[in-house]
Amino acid sequence: MSSDPLAWETLDRRVAYTCPGFDVVNERVRLPDGSETDFDYLSEPPSVCILPLTPDGDVVCIEEWRQAVDRVSYGLPAGGVEPDDGDLTAAARRELAEETGYEAGSLDSLVTVEPANGIADALLHVFVAADCRPTAEQRLDFNESIRVRPTPFEDLLAAVRDGAVRDGRTVLAVSYYRLFDDGA
Template sequence: MDEIDLTWQTLGSETDYTCPGFDVVRDDVRLPDGTETEFHYVTETPSVVILPFTEQGDVIVIREWRQAVGRVNYGLPAGGIEDEDSDIRSAARRELAEETGYEADTVELLTAYEPANGLFDSTHHYAVAHGCVPNSTQQLDDNESIAVETTTFEKIKDMSARGELRDGRSALAVLHYTAHIEP
């Protein structure tokens, strides 16, 4: 069976809207059948999602207000990879410390996913941190409201499996860890 070429040709690209955290881009494209049209998508910097375990084996979780859905979100620390981060591990360490005040003994990369590649160009990198201890105070961004707590891995795994952990990034981290790493 012959492979069908599904590639779109980008004829031009413009940023329609810019704000802190993301841009909305419009591409002028030619489809494989020759049709010319527009395609809009959201572009943002890659981010890291951290599944952090304390020295006792509990998971550090956060509660954070999420304006887009109008509620407090329960999940894992996460944030954008910044220019000063030397790699994904250093970004994970920085985000963990900023959002929770915890520092990790070790950080390992788990995987990376494109969470919604029909609408966003985002890549979420997933890391697991072990031996986390409270070592400082939170260093929150001016638009963050975050409370920190711990829970058992079993509880957050059960919440993920039942669809009660609504934050998709967090649920994916827990389920990936459960399926591929957890002993």
């Protein structure tokens, strides 16, 4: 237990619901004032998001149907780390290849964030993939509907600026890259 006076004490923990991709966890907690309550959150494996750059400076973007928001989402390849991945870099390479058919010449870590730490224990690891080239066909999961759409970086940045890109992973990756990594 943390010694920070803001810390909550977990008294009991159970998985209330399990489905492919995540669990809903219910915890009985004691708050700093001594009162007890329940707290529910999503628990999921770590995930990766890839900002794939081609030799000519395009970003290998995707358009993917997102059932939760009932529309096609425009953004970057991303997905969960799987047990066979070995490490985060392997997961990023696998997701890039599966969703786009592209392979990276090099891959560098950009940032790791907790994208929704008020409601989930999710960790998102963002990578920049350089010298990306098409090498194979997509290998989509049964529940993925994805179209590949290479886009000039400045056009993607403009789409982030004007709100046309709403995918949080993409907004984060493009913004962080622009702020800290591309020298602009």
